Amino acid sequence: MGNSFGCSVSGERLVSAARDGDLAEAKMLLDCNPCLAKYSTFGGLNSPLHFAAAKGHNEIVALLLENGADVNSRNYCGQTSLMQACRYGHWEVVQTLLLFRCNVTRADYLSGRTALHFAAVNGHVRIIRLVVADFVPSAPYEAIHAQTNGGGAVGLNVKNKYDQSALSKFVNKAADGGITALHLAALNGYFDCTQLLIDLNANVSSLTFHYGTSMDLIGAGSTPLHYAACGGNLKCCQILLARGASRMTLNCNGWLPLDVARMWGRHRLEPLLAPNSNSTMPTFPLSNYLSLPLMSVLNIARECGLQSSATSSDEIDLCAVCLEKECSVAAEGCRHELCVRCALYLCSTSNLPSKRLGPPGSIPCPLCRHGIISFVKLPGSTAKENKLHMSLGLCTPCMLHPRNLDFPSHAHTPGIRKNRVASVPSDLLCPVTCSPFPSVAIPLCTCNEGPCPSFEPWEVETQDESPHHSQVTTVDQVKFEGPRQERTSCSRMFWGRRSCSREHQCNSEINA
Secondary structure (H helix, E strand, O other): OOOOOOOHHHHHHHHHHHHHOOHHHHHHHHHHOHHHHHOOOOOOOOOHHHHHHHHOOHHHHHHHHHOOOOOOOOOOOOOOHHHHHHHHOOHHHHHHHHHOOOOOOOOOOOOOOOHHHHHHHOOOHHHHHHHOHHHOOOOOHHHHHHHHOOOHHHOOOOOHHHOHHHHHHHHOOOOHHHOOHHHHHHHOOOHHHHHHHHHOOOOOOOOOOOOOOOOOOOOOOOOHHHHHHHHOOHHHHHHHHHOOOOOOOOOOOOOOHHHHHHHOOOHHHHHHHOOOOOOOOOOOOOOOOOOOOHHHHHHHHHHHOOOOOOOOOOOOOEOOOOOOOEOOEEEOOOOOEEOHHHHHHHHHHOOOOOOOOOOOOOEEOOOOOOEEOOEEEOOOOOOOOOOOOOOOOOOOOOOOOOOOOOOOOHHHOOOEEOOEEOOOOHHHOOOOOOOOOOOOOOOOOOOOOOOOOOOOOOOOOOOOOOOOOOOOOOOOOOOOOOOOOOOOOOOOOOOOOOOOHHHHHHHHHHOO
């Protein structure tokens, strides 16, 4: 849709405006033809929303979504705009996409990567907390885990869609080769992401598969500790060991984590990873990036919107933080009132320790420092539902949304008529791809000191080798142990240096 010759020129102008951040040009084009928001390029099938999300132009992202852009549209690789924003670390764009109810559990066609994988491989810990916001209920952390462990006396009534089993399945979703987000965070040395993922029920004993298209120099059957030993970050190894990882796990090559550390020259990890190690293990509290009130304020923002404007009337209470918007939410406990925009920003960015302020995962109130667990909507707040433009990408039920046998099938749903969707419940949408992309064996990387050779796709057997320059990403966190040690040429062997004509085509359009 939108690729006819009549609007292709205007569509390319909108793509250029979305890539360059030209808000005025984008507004002018969408005012003339709002259907241009659904335009997609002829090569990589990237929509203007993909370009704006990848470049971090949040205002253009909101403008496109308000004009009918599909928040879950895919490009030629099966990547959504959320995946692009997670890859490049634009947390404000991720927040906007969540307000328009994007599907966070979708996986791409190439390697089964979700938005969580893209955020973990680049160390974007703020984005990880946003991506899992719909899975973590606004309730005390101890009460949630007491219910998960069988403590029925707590009396916490959590709906099935917020069940901790859904969170565990999402966090432990395996991509190509069985690689989870925890594997990627441990491999690249992002200890804050590793700690947050473990607190979100990531399995420290998950094993990689013996098949897949990604280059794996560690071997199948490897745990996140094997990957942390390859990456060489001391704190990642300590966190994994403190949370139950085993030093004695052998992968399919017969290697312990200690053997992996020796092979990759991480000799300073040998005293820690030795089977008979007597190293003193530090204690790690829960991650400061846990955000319990995020779900509640996110649902309020979806219902009320963020564009509530204040008037000059003396009867309206202005937000004490921004002094611009009308107060629309109140913190449970201290009852201090804020506007929904400030509350959402507070829950998305705060990483202050909350030991003395409230239970783990609570956010300190900016006015009294009281620990906030959840927000409630004020009675006078008006509801303003965001537009939701859903595609007809319905498929068979999957692990997160089992089919209800009493519910009518999709074919008999009265809301679907020809090409129009009147109203489709969110429970009918499958959040993950039910048919994985076929895996094909790729030769192992045999490089020693030089750059990893690039492998062309399986359709072409003989191609000229060309080095694939990995993209440099900036991380706002200060790393542990001072300056980061130099990575080996294969430290980003999973997807960082992988050559695929599909992904190159999609990324070259965005980065042009």
